[in-house]
Amino acid sequence: MSIASRASWFVLASIAGLSIIPAAPAQQPPAIRGGDVTIYSPADFADNAPANAWDMLSRLPGFVTVDADEDVRGYAGARGNVLIDGARPTSKHEDAKTLLKRIPASAVARIELIRGGVPGIDMAGYALLANVVRRHEATSQSAIEAGMIAGTDGWLAPKGQWEYGRRWDGHTLDLAVKLDPELDDDSGRGHIDTFAADGTRPQRERLDTRTIKNKGDASANWRQPLAGGQLSINLAARGERARTDTRIDAQAPADGSERVHENEDTNEAEAGARYVREFGARTRLELMATRHQAWLDDLERSRDDGDDETFDEHTRTAESIGRIDFTHAWSDALTFNGSFEGARNTLRSSTRLQQDGIDIALPGSDVQIEERRSEAAAGATWKPAPGWMLDADLRLEQSTIAQTGDSPRQRHFTYPKPFVSVQWDVDPGNQLRLALSREVGQLDFEDFVASASLETGRISAGNAELKPDRTWRSALTWEHQLWRDAAFTASWTHERISDVVDRVLVITDDDIFDAPGNIGDGRRDTLALDISVPLDGIGFHGGRLTSSMQWRRSRVTDPTTGRPRPISEEKPVEGSIELTQDLPTLRTHWGIELEHIAERKTEYRYDEIKRQSEGMGWTVFVEREMGARWRVRAEATDLFGRGFSETREKYDGPRSIQPLQEIERRRRRSPGFVSLTFRCRTGA
Template sequence: MRRNRHHALLHACLLAAVACALPATAQTVGEVRSRTVYAADYFEDIAPANAYDMVLRVPGFTIVESDADVRGYAGATGNVLFDGARPTSKREDTGALLKRIPARAVERIELIHAGAPGIDMGGYAVLANVVRRSDASTAWAAEVGLSAATDGATEPRAKFEYGRRRGDTALDLSLKSDSEVDDDTGRGSIRTREGADMWRRSLDTRAIEREQEATVGWRQPLASGRLSLTGALRGDDVRTTTRIGASTVDDAERIHERERYREAEIGARFVRQFRGRTTFEAMASVQRGRLDELERSREGDDDEHFVGETGSGETIARVGLTHARSDTLSFNAALEGAYNFLDGDSQLRENGVDVPVPGSDVRIRERRSEATLGATWSPAQDWTIEPGLRLERSGISQSGDSPLQRSFTYAKPRLALRWNAGDADEWRLSLAREVGQLDFNDFVASASLDGGGVSAGNAGLEPDKTWRAVLSWEHRLGEDAAVSLVWTHDRIEDVMDRVLVVAGDDVFDAPGNIGRGRRDTLSLDVSAPLDAWRIAGGRIRATLLWRDSRVTDPVTGRGRGISDEKPVEGEIGFSQELPALRATWGLQVEHIAERKTKYRHDRVTHESEDVGWTLFAERRIGEHWRLRAEATDLFGRGFSERREQYDGTRADGAIEEIETRRRRTPGVVSLTIRRSVGG
């Protein structure tokens, strides 16, 4: 019944969003070939605080963050450029970078479409380029806030930013300390049924995450080009305490978990243009990190203890060249090399006795290189063709309890077409071979004593290989509204899922390859003003996604979805500018109809969560002050988890036990005040 309500809400929101996509009033927007330019005054009606507010307003564009988990640089970058160049770091949040740029420092936002001469699109159909003013200025901003959960917990937050620019020289500093109540926090119950017996226990979990970050950036002219230097120190601490109340069957169980991560990173990028048609880029970065994990579970006389220590690092060097031979033909080439390592040690003890787990002592070294060649050709005014080829080679050596040496060589061709079907419609079609990257953490044993036990490491993992076809359509309604629809079809080899690993008398679940599979995804993005509905200054933005996957279960031999994938995802945002009050308010609805299923050799886990929402209001006080209040899931948000435990494997055993966990997170209210000067 709840699933039907979720789908009804999803469809109703979808219809409302599409209905709202009506022509907008004229704005300050310029059109040049393959670029849509939004001047700074286009955003005046929303009184943006920073570049992040401005990019969110651009119709038909959704920010894609860089992916720090992808090794190397080329396949990890996001879809936002800063003064025509990508960020040096792939680990820094794109949203955070945008928020550090005051709105007064932005000259324009460019929406760059595939086919723009001299631009390496990095596989994206659209890029946003934030162009900053070059006049001399100094700006700083300080922000402090406090969040309070409805269960009484309070967490502070603080941020300081400083920027100074003079021509092409700039200095940027940022300090941040943030803490929040994690979604894992909540109170509820555990209901267990075993045969005809049933019992109930209380569940109380509290998880607090504290994050600190310090970054510095420097830009200056050098050798007729521009040099950018960055440095960062980051820390993240998560502490979780879970208490499962006593019942007539079991004594109370307490689980304590702690994760402590520290990271340092430095990077450099040099960009130079030659005669306006050739761009040379060189970058290098070095990152080092350390993760310490501790988990302990006590229930009566039983005691489980897991300790893990992981050190990791990455060194990247890359050079790239983009040449526009003419306004209709350009070429790009790049060469990248990377060295990665991971050293992992872990130990599991049960009642004082060591339990050997595969992947508890792992040393991994990888050397990886990639060469890229591509072209962008416009044979006609409304057509663009982008062929490309990437050649990847890597060698991985492992030592410890699973010594192994392997090498991989992959060719990754790509062909993309773009057709402008008039002034309002754009069609895109692409076909590419994608090769996933092995997550080194999957080689190392890990534990979730509350979430279902210990996962072994798997030294024999292969990257998944995918042939991906993407068809997209974008329709613009006026200058301030857009609708886009994207269908993606994946044919996958060596699907990454879960497999059974046997070590002596012990049986463990582990990441593994399970053969061929397929995945279809349909996504819809709508951005439109609501003036036609007599909501002056109102705007709606909706992103909805449907996903269907199929793979052969390695345990039962029957078809099922890929483990841990969500069939539906969605969020809808509404905001309204109130000029008379110098205020903005809005509502963000997230996690629409989200659910997923996890498969293990002896267990199936179904997880679902209720819709989440955030109501916010922000008021500008004078020229320098902003006050923002938020209420998130004020009456709590429900989570449900059903674990079906089998007697033996799922292939030949019957369900032995069904455990249903329900909990409700506390609501959170927050108040933040920000003072900014300059820009």
């Protein structure tokens, strides 16, 4: 039995064993004490008339929600910065916004904004946590949401959601079912221009593509007192059906057409349990176990003037995690913590590429991967003087990756991962934080598997030689509290990376392919600015401006040309701005959000450079409360479309030795959409 399996069974057995101990009477969770904690009561949000916990959290000054990273294997590196009743959600596959929207504002007792140094709370490397504490009086609530969403290209679909929540004697039951259709922004109409190396345009093609996703999920969450602590159990099932139809028609001087159809079905199932027990006011124990499985079936077919090409993929993944966390506050100034985590991840994938009925051999077309990971950690938080805090820990990770199929091999990795941070409260309105850590990247199992896009003609091989990248990261953060409801945060992060995961050339007996791979050392610098301010002072009563911007610069050595360049597919700029206003007398909340500000990225392959950019997106919404139980929300997104551009510089072989062959430029405009949703709530 693997370490991960033993850890999972140990955690489950421990939770089951505790069930024989008589449960303590249910109590309202005590307020977190010690450290730097700001408490927001429901009265602080009364003028905003929030509908749920998400509406309340989004109004916290200086707080930006970070979701758990579902792409990271294991749990230690995937945790977000939102707690519910003092504990992180067991699932890392459900975003915080979805979870918090299921908690009605009337069920929130308070929100605690935690800045560190709190006994029993693992900050997980974050400078700021938000803890949503629910009321535990006996209540029963349900809500049904129904509406329509329509695209400006004529697409129309219903959407809906049902929620039920009940609390009694410390027990909590939450049920939810959701249907969420989506017109993906990969849809749109435009043109494909192909230029010769000298800049002449020999061909133009008309592009028309549409991707529709029908997503549904169902979840159940149970919480109850157990042996003086709290037991939480979650079950979830999710499914997504994506259908893509693409038509490419050649225009003068050429003729001809290509049709591409893709069916992609993804299904997931998840079950998890978490037990949290406090021993006195200074000691805290957490046990967690979870199991997640996913199934992907993808079939893509292209027909181009009599030529037939098919790509078929079937992938199965599974993840099992067992984790134990222990925290003890030796004194008000010194806290110790320790943890152990075991995880087992598996992937089984088969892919098949055919051209006119003939199989094309691809490296990584038949892959079975098993990874066993364990991580032990120990650390301490020390407050040597008022306004100062030192946080340090050492994590040791061991993993074994065994791969069978067309590229069999087995590898072992051991990585120490130290972390240290210093926090200085300069004065009540200013805080400085300096952190230094060593991080180890998590390999994406999909990089081991061959993939293809028939519509663009791009084929990628799987790479069994991948190693995790390792990064020394230093970060300096300044948080400035303008006043209670306003904050400004600026941070600069510098990273030195070994074994950067990028794109490399893979050579087989029959052909050469592009594939993910390690390309050596690199560096990355990131500047991030976040601001949240009310606008009452300039006469915009009830208004609030929230903005998050990031500027990123990276550098590696191109494995094909030997010249410096940025890391593939990294966005130099990312940003969003949101302006909202609460109108209590009209029982209305409205806002506008700008996203994808100046977003662009570049991918470097051995025989191609692809540059992508997209126009700024916007959403306007109006939400009005009608009576005590009804809400209506109208929303419009990118009504006049949003522009996308892609330029591919193609070479007839490695870019270092072959001249530029042609330049392909794609421009399209995605349709916008509008939606109207009615929500009715029943119960206390």
